Amino acid sequence: xxxxxxxxxxxxxxAIIFIINKFEPFYCLVFGALVGGLVGGASxxxxxxxxxxxxxxxxxxxLRVMTSxxxxxxxxxxxxxxxxxxxxxxxxxxxxxILGIVLSSMVLASVGVDLDVVVLTVGPIGISIGNKLGYSKxxxxxxxxxxxxxxxxISPNPNTLAAATNFNVDLSSVMLAxxxxxxxxxxxxxxxxxxxxxxxxxxxxxxxxxxxxxLPSLFASxxxxxxxxxxxxxxxxxxxxxxxxxxxxxxxxxxxxxxxNIKNTKEYLYFGVEKMQGxxxxxxxxxxxxxxxxxxxxxxxxxxxxxxxNIPQFLLAPISGMVMSLATASTTGGSTIASSTFxxxxxxxxxxxxxxxxxxNAGACVFEHLPHGALFHASTKSxxxxxxxxxxLIHYEIIIGLVIxxxxxxxxxxxxxx
Numbered sequence: 001x002x003x004x005x006x007x008x009x010x011x012x013x014x015a016i017i018f019i020i021n022k023f024e025p026f027y028c029l030v031f032g033a034l035v036g037g038l039v040g041g042a043s044x045x046x047x048x049x050x051x052x053x054x055x056x057x058x059x060x061x062x063l064r065v066m067t068s069x070x071x072x073x074x075x076x077x078x079x080x081x082x083x084x085x086x087x088x089x090x091x092x093x094x095x096x097x098i099l100g101i102v103l104s105s106m107v108l109a110s111v112g113v114d115l116d117v118v119v120l121t122v123g124p125i126g127i128s129i130g131n132k133l134g135y136s137k138x139x140x141x142x143x144x145x146x147x148x149x150x151x152x153x154i155s156p157n158p159n160t161l162a163a164a165t166n167f168n169v170d171l172s173s174v175m176l177a178x179x180x181x182x183x184x185x186x187x188x189x190x191x192x193x194x195x196x197x198x199x200x201x202x203x204x205x206x207x208x209x210x211x212x213x214x215l216p217s218l219f220a221s222x223x224x225x226x227x228x229x230x231x232x233x234x235x236x237x238x239x240x241x242x243x244x245x246x247x248x249x250x251x252x253x254x255x256x257x258x259x260x261n262i263k264n265t266k267e268y269l270y271f272g273v274e275k276m277q278g279x280x281x282x283x284x285x286x287x288x289x290x291x292x293x294x295x296x297x298x299x300x301x302x303x304x305x306x307x308x309x310n311i312p313q314f315l316l317a318p319i320s321g322m323v324m325s326l327a328t329a330s331t332t333g334g335s336t337i338a339s340s341t342f343x344x345x346x347x348x349x350x351x352x353x354x355x356x357x358x359x360x361n362a363g364a365c366v367f368e369h370l371p372h373g374a375l376f377h378a379s380t381k382s383x384x385x386x387x388x389x390x391x392x393l394i395h396y397e398i399i400i401g402l403v404i405x406x407x408x409x410x411x412x413x414x415x416x417x418x
Contacts, residue, residue, distance in 0.1 A: 003040030003050075008296035011036015015289060016327050020372040025328075029285035036292045047292070054291020054340075055284050061165045061336065062280045064244045065158045069276030071112050071228060071252040073268045076275075078259040079214070080221035081108050081121050087218050089125065097133060098193045101126045101140065102147035102186050109151025110182070111225035112248065114158075114279070115331070115368070116378040118148045123382025131203045137383045138200035139193045142393055145379055146189025146400045149365045150182040152331060153404065156232065156244055158279050159335040159364055163357040166339035167347075170354075171244050172232040177358035181408040188403045192396050200389055216259040224255025279332060286333055290340040299345045313349040314413065316342055317356045318405045321363025329373025334364035355412035362408035366401030369394065 015032025019025050030051070037047030075081050084107055089100035101122060108118045119141070126140035152159065154175045164171040215221075228251025235241035242250075252272075256262055302320075306313055320342045325334030338360045346356040369375050371391075380390045 003037060003042050003292060003296035005040075005297045005301040007036050007038075007040020007042075008293045008298040009036075010039045011289060011292055012327060016372075019328070022372075025333075026281050026285035029282075029289045033288040033292045036289070036296075040292070040296055042295070050291040050295045051288035052291070054289070054294065055287035057290070057340070058283050058287035058336070061158070061162045062283050064161045064165070064248075065280055065283065066273065066276050067245050068112055068156055068158070068161070068248045069272030070269060071156075071224065071248045071255070071272075072114065072117070073272035073275055074224060074252040074255045074259075074261075075108075075111065075113055075221075076117060076121075077264065077268050077271055078216055078221070078255065078261050080216060080224070080255065080259065081113055081117070082125070083215040083218060083221040084108060084111075085122050085125055086215070087221075089129065094129070094133065097126075097129045097135070098139065098143050098197070099186075099190050101129070101143040102150075102189050102193065105144045105147030106151035106182065106186055109148045109157070110155045111151075111222075112156045112228070114275075115145075115148045115152060115375050117275075118151075119144045119375070119379045119382045122147075123379070127203055127383055134202065135197050136200040137203055137385050138389065138393060139196040140203070141379055141383050141385060141390075142196060142396055143189060143193040144382070145369060145375075145393070145397055146185060146193065149368075149397070149400055149404060150185030150189065153178040153185075153358075153362050153365055153408070154182045156228065156248055157332075158276075158283065159331040160361055161244060162283070162332065162336040163339045163361040163364075166336070166343050167353040167357040167360075169357055170232075170235050170241070172229075172236055173354045174357045174361060175232070176236070177354050177412065178362055178404075178408055180411055181362055181404045184407045185400055185404040189400050192399065196396075200392065201386070203383075220255075220258040220260075223258045224251040224253075227251045227254045282330070282333060283336060286328075286336050287340075290337055293337070293341045299342060302342070303345055313345070314351050315409070316349060317346045317351060317359035318363035318409050320346075321360040322366045322401075322405065325364040326367040326370070329368060329370040329376070331361075331364045331368040334368065335361050338364065350416070351412070352416065355416060359405070359409055359412055362405045366398060366405055368401075369397045 018028035231247035320338035
């Protein structure tokens with residue numbers, strides 16, 4: 001049987017309401033899926049079956065995300081993220097401090113570090129620099145967040161993994177497809193952050209700073225991510241295809257050897273699982289809601305709405321990513337739900353799998369920073385910012401996300417028309 005569009009929407013709304021009210025997102029998604037199925041006309045037995053099937057379909061993405069945690073943990077625990085960030089800022093110098101912060105965040109996100117960790121790492125370094133230059137917290141934090149957005153759409157992070165898996169395309173192809181949008185994201189972030197240098201509260205001398213000691217060399221810090229990215233891109237230049245399930249842990253092993261931390265391997269493995277289990281639990285909960293949406297008329301209703309409004313069907317890719325990120329305040333949640341639910345309709349519109357995945361992934365970065373998500377609160381903490389002041393950055397972040405999404409859409413459509 002088919003669940004009604006009304007039921008699917010009600011389920012999504014119920015999940016959103018509970019998430020906004022700070023209930024555990026996993027249970028919010030599961031409860032929303034249950035309500036959506038029942039309201040949509042399915043029996044309790046059928047509803048549960050749809051939820052279970054949806055969760056089962058998340059298994060490939062969850063498996064890859066769990067293994068990616070090993071590389072992320074290694075980069076964090078060895079101090080590689082701090083070394084990479086510091087080195088970029090040092091090379092660019094004080095006069096280009098804002099650009100240095102933006103690029104630091106972009107690089108860290110692009111090699112597989114999740115955005116919460118990126119802002120918590122770069123934020124204190126930016127605070128130290130901002131204190132010397134008299135920059136505001138708003139400028140420092142926007143630079144870190146915008147750079148993270150740009151890096152996240154070209155990374156092996158859970159959002160890109162989910163989009164690639166659901167469109168059945170190589171992860172490396174999806175990463176490569178958004179390179180130019182990411183660069184545009186860096187440029188617009190730098191411009192906007194510079195307009196905020198003297199706006200808002202200044203940085204206190206005793207603000208959230210930290211001393212960094214005994215960091216690995218730059219070579220040791222970057223060799224692991226370089227190996228992983230090289231392995232991922234082998235399929236684009238040869239007949240050798242290396243799945244992220246292998247490529248990302250391989251980079252972690254190289255990183256451990258290069259930083260001389262073999263004795264800490266058990267600790268890093270444990271930290272990697274601990275770091276990614278929250279994301280994987282979220283994906284599992286997302287899968288239950290996706291199962292309900294996939295069995296509903298929502299796809300057909302959405303396409304009919306686009307036709308009524310004279311909106312081209314190919315725009316379903318970026319729009320679905322944006323809408324689902326608005327609902328979940330998460331790039332991972334937005335990318336996963338949108339790519340799982342609308343992939344068939346998006347492909348039917350004439351887009352290639354890579355184009356669809358890239359546009360969905362870009363769209364999912366537009367609203368990831370909203371207050372009902374974790375990034376909003378982690379970023380606030382990273383620079384010891386007042387909560388009310390943090391709200392002043394939301395529209396700037398949306399602008400950055402829209403620029404990234406717009407450029408991604410234009411580029412993918414242009415490539416298809418060639």
